[in-house]
Amino acid sequence: MKKRISVISLIPRSGRFYAGQVQELFGEKAEVMAYSTGDGSVKNVAVSDLYMITTDAFKEAPETRRYVPAGGQVVEIEVTYSKKTVRELKEMPKGTPVLFVNATQQMAREAITQLEQLGVSQLSFTPYGPDSPVPEGFDIAVTPDEMDFVPPGMRKVINIGHRPCTAATMIEAAVRLGLEELLEEETFKQYMRSMEAKNYSFEKMFHRSQRLESRIDILLEILDEGIIGVNEQGEVFACNRMARDITGVKDMEAIGKIAESIFPYIPFGNVMEEKTPRLPRLVRIRGVDINMAVVPVLRQGACIGAFATLQRFSELEKQQNELRSQLLQKGYRAKYGFEDFLGNSPAVERTKAILEKMAGTELPVLLIGETGTGKEVLAHALHRASARSQGPFVAINVAAMPENLLESELFGYEDGAFTGAKKGGRPGLFEFAHKGTLFLDEVEGMSQAMQVKLLRVLQEREIMRVGGNQIIWVDVRIVAATNEFLEEMVEKGSFRRDLYYRLNALPVLIPPLRERGDDIFLLFERFFRKAGGAYGLSEEVRELFRQYKWPGNVRELQNVAEYLGFAGQEEIQVEDLPPTFLRSLEREGESVAGRRGASGAPDGDTALRAEDGRGGEASWPVGSEEGSGQAWESRSSEFWFVLGQLYEACEQGRLIGREGILKAARARRFPISQKEVRDLLAGMEAEGLVKVTRGRGGSRITKKGQKEWEKQKDLTN
Numbered sequence: 001m002k003k004r005i006s007v008i009s010l011i012p013r014s015g016r017f018y019a020g021q022v023q024e025l026f027g028e029k030a031e032v033m034a035y036s037t038g039d040g041s042v043k044n045v046a047v048s049d050l051y052m053i054t055t056d057a058f059k060e061a062p063e064t065r066r067y068v069p070a071g072g073q074v075v076e077i078e079v080t081y082s083k084k085t086v087r088e089l090k091e092m093p094k095g096t097p098v099l100f101v102n103a104t105q106q107m108a109r110e111a112i113t114q115l116e117q118l119g120v121s122q123l124s125f126t127p128y129g130p131d132s133p134v135p136e137g138f139d140i141a142v143t144p145d146e147m148d149f150v151p152p153g154m155r156k157v158i159n160i161g162h163r164p165c166t167a168a169t170m171i172e173a174a175v176r177l178g179l180e181e182l183l184e185e186e187t188f189k190q191y192m193r194s195m196e197a198k199n200y201s202f203e204k205m206f207h208r209s210q211r212l213e214s215r216i217d218i219l220l221e222i223l224d225e226g227i228i229g230v231n232e233q234g235e236v237f238a239c240n241r242m243a244r245d246i247t248g249v250k251d252m253e254a255i256g257k258i259a260e261s262i263f264p265y266i267p268f269g270n271v272m273e274e275k276t277p278r279l280p281r282l283v284r285i286r287g288v289d290i291n292m293a294v295v296p297v298l299r300q301g302a303c304i305g306a307f308a309t310l311q312r313f314s315e316l317e318k319q320q321n322e323l324r325s326q327l328l329q330k331g332y333r334a335k336y337g338f339e340d341f342l343g344n345s346p347a348v349e350r351t352k353a354i355l356e357k358m359a360g361t362e363l364p365v366l367l368i369g370e371t372g373t374g375k376e377v378l379a380h381a382l383h384r385a386s387a388r389s390q391g392p393f394v395a396i397n398v399a400a401m402p403e404n405l406l407e408s409e410l411f412g413y414e415d416g417a418f419t420g421a422k423k424g425g426r427p428g429l430f431e432f433a434h435k436g437t438l439f440l441d442e443v444e445g446m447s448q449a450m451q452v453k454l455l456r457v458l459q460e461r462e463i464m465r466v467g468g469n470q471i472i473w474v475d476v477r478i479v480a481a482t483n484e485f486l487e488e489m490v491e492k493g494s495f496r497r498d499l500y501y502r503l504n505a506l507p508v509l510i511p512p513l514r515e516r517g518d519d520i521f522l523l524f525e526r527f528f529r530k531a532g533g534a535y536g537l538s539e540e541v542r543e544l545f546r547q548y549k550w551p552g553n554v555r556e557l558q559n560v561a562e563y564l565g566f567a568g569q570e571e572i573q574v575e576d577l578p579p580t581f582l583r584s585l586e587r588e589g590e591s592v593a594g595r596r597g598a599s600g601a602p603d604g605d606t607a608l609r610a611e612d613g614r615g616g617e618a619s620w621p622v623g624s625e626e627g628s629g630q631a632w633e634s635r636s637s638e639f640w641f642v643l644g645q646l647y648e649a650c651e652q653g654r655l656i657g658r659e660g661i662l663k664a665a666r667a668r669r670f671p672i673s674q675k676e677v678r679d680l681l682a683g684m685e686a687e688g689l690v691k692v693t694r695g696r697g698g699s700r701i702t703k704k705g706q707k708e709w710e711k712q713k714d715l716t717n
Contacts, residue, residue, distance in 0.1 A: 002029065003029060003050065004031050004048040005026070005032045005033070005052060005173070006033050006045050006046060006052070007034045007035065007077075008035045008042055008052070009036055009077075010038050010054060010056045011036065011038055012038060015035060015036050016034045019032045019034035021164055022170070025170055025182070025188055026182065027187075029177075030179075033045075035067075037057050042057075045067050049177055050074075050075060051072055051075070052075045052077050052169075053068075053075075053076060055076060056107070073177075075169060075173050077165055078168065080166045080196055081114070081164075082194055083195065085160045085196075086119065088158075089120045089123065089142070090120055090122070094123075095122070095124055096124065098124065098126070098140050098141070099140065099141045099142070100112050100127055100142050101128050101141050101142070101146055101149050101151075102127070102146055102149070104130075104131055105128060105129035106127075107129065109127040111144060111163070112125040118196050125142075128141075130149050139154060139155035140154065140155065140156045141156070141157045142157075142158045143157065143160070144160055144162055145161050145162045167191065170192075171192075221241050223240060226240060226243030226310030226311065227240045227309060228243050228254075228259070228307070229306070229307050229308075230272075230306050232304045233258075234258050234268060235259070236257055236263075237255065237256075238307075239254045243310055246286075246288075246312065249263075263308075265283060266294060267294060268294065271294045271296050271306050272296055275298060277295040278293060278294040279469060289312070290311065290312060291310070292308065292309070293308070294307070294309075334380040334381070334383040334384045334393035335380055336380035336384070337380070337384050338352050338355070340381065341377050341381060342519070342523055343516055343522065344518075344519065345511075345515075345516040347516055348511065348516060348519060351378075351509075355378060355381065358506050358508070359382050359383075359385035359386040362477055363506050364458070364477070364478040365379075365478075365506045365508065366481075366507045367379060367479065367480070368481075368486075368508065368509050369511075369512070370553055372552045372553035372555030373553045373554060374553075374554050375510055376439065378510065379479045379481065383439075386437070388436050388437055392434070392435070392437075393437050394432050394433040394437070395438075396410070396429055398440050398441065398442060399441075399442035399444070399445025399446070403449065403450060406446075407450065407466055408428070409428060410428050410430055411453070411464065412425065412426050412428030412430075412431055412465040412466065413426055413467050414468040425465065425467075425468075428465065430474045431463070431472065431474060433476045434474050434476060435476075436476065436477070437476070437477045437478075438476050438477070438478055439480075439481070440480045441480075441481045442481065442483070443503065444495065448496065451496045455498060455502060457476075458478065461475060478503065486500050486503075486504070487500075513550040514548070514549050520557065521537075523558075524560075524561050527557065527558045528561040528564060531564075533561070535572065537572045538571050538572060538573050538574075540573070540574055541572050541576075544585065548585065551584070559671070564577070564578075578671050579637045579670075580638070583637070635712075638672050642672075642677060642680045643701070643708065643709050645660070645661045645664050646699060646700065646705065647709045649700070654698075656699065656700075657699060658681070660698070662674060689702055
């Protein structure tokens, strides 16, 4: 329904001008009529929703009540100048004498004062009206569309037109009529931008608050959760689209109403009184589960309102699933299938067949096998063959993490849960694995406390983040792996019996490499070719491979194949094998020296060869030659390599640590692990051969160690 606006002025022409401005801005929202006290038309003024009156329309305030009914809304018309007019007048030369002409000398004086307030202060204005004598010495006149009153003889007359209504006048009129939405329209914004304002700060703050309010309205509407806001009186001032959809409240019918009468299930009153938030909890609204939270808005200790957030539980779960699916693009996918678990032996075929059947169930699977047998590859394959193949596959070695770190990694944490926690918190691997598979490797290394928490997840399918208080439902299939006999650990009490029976629903034994027959050569061929090898194994080496126990299984075989990929022989002989592999054979009781004798080296005096710490070659006897302190046969090639590196560092006046020794080993293609270096250094220190410095300081050879190395060099030269 249109609003009726009556504009009342002294001069009819001015009234028609102001009425035209109002009509242009308010458009179809209003019907605007102009009346004048000067021509008496004010006697016919109609009953209106708003009366806009100029300051000169009535001589006395009581006279207004003759034409404006009691309770009628009145807005006083304030006028200003456009920015264009002010800019043009400021461009006139300083000190120019200007006659300002208006309907009366008093009106001219007021207009000059306003111009000076707006910054037009460089001109020498003189006010003039038909009620004042004509001054001499002026040839330039400025008038607000009062051309009839300009005295003759002026060389230049500048008609700046009627002074328009201020932006503040138009804003107040819109607010009084409840038409605030007009302030967002481009016509209204353009009008406010074109008007000069003497109160710059007010105009700037108004525009800023207007922009901020507009942005907040947009934000509320695009949020995917319902938002309801109340002021300090408990009246609803915000209710976005999603909140209306969840609660069934129609568009804007809640605005301005007491919240408890519209939303009795939202405890706004209690939250504002107690000044404490209500944590998220499930409520039923219109037969649907809704996750609801309420928080107070505090300012300097006083509660000035509250907000409620509403979200359908199904929507919340859907969002979590969408976020998890995005994580699939970041690497949480199974990489291997059953075809990647190479082998044609009956043991392998049987294992694959069992796991392919188990893939069709939802029960936990326990993979039991020695280290290096390929348990993780089979876990990947199990997932890819299951109904969860399109979901995430997440793997973690639980024995490799401290308990506190493992808990936050598995279950996630909330913001501020502990020092160093990521701002905003972080989901755990159970959440990442939702609708997929979580692979727990070396599960036997899990602490008792973590075993209890894992058992709860398996039983209830619920988790809670570290530092959190909200239950999160997860749908995850567990595949666990172990290289220990869990039954023995259960008997000793180090592994919970109830968790063992949960994980042991579908146990599978992974065959070790020594039980897989000629699979050894199938695997070796693949690793060997991948490492760049282009030759074969001698029959003697093939027989060794068959007899060897392969304690490191497939992983150890891969290491041997990659080492031999650099040998450069047309046929791999026994002497080409890695020194560590030969030492393992010796420990198994193999007669390596005899085998080497057959290939050209003298029996009983065979040497394992490797580069010494200074780049030359040294031969270390494995016979019964004795040195000082310990039999030579007890010293391994790794021992002399490490001691040689320490000796060389001492000669150069520097310390060397484990990383330096490993770097030198890699440069010389001498196979040795970090653990072997650490254990050797510990043994040498116990004998007084080296002094080990903890941290990054490095280690140094002692005088005794130097003598040991030099004596060994004398024996081998």
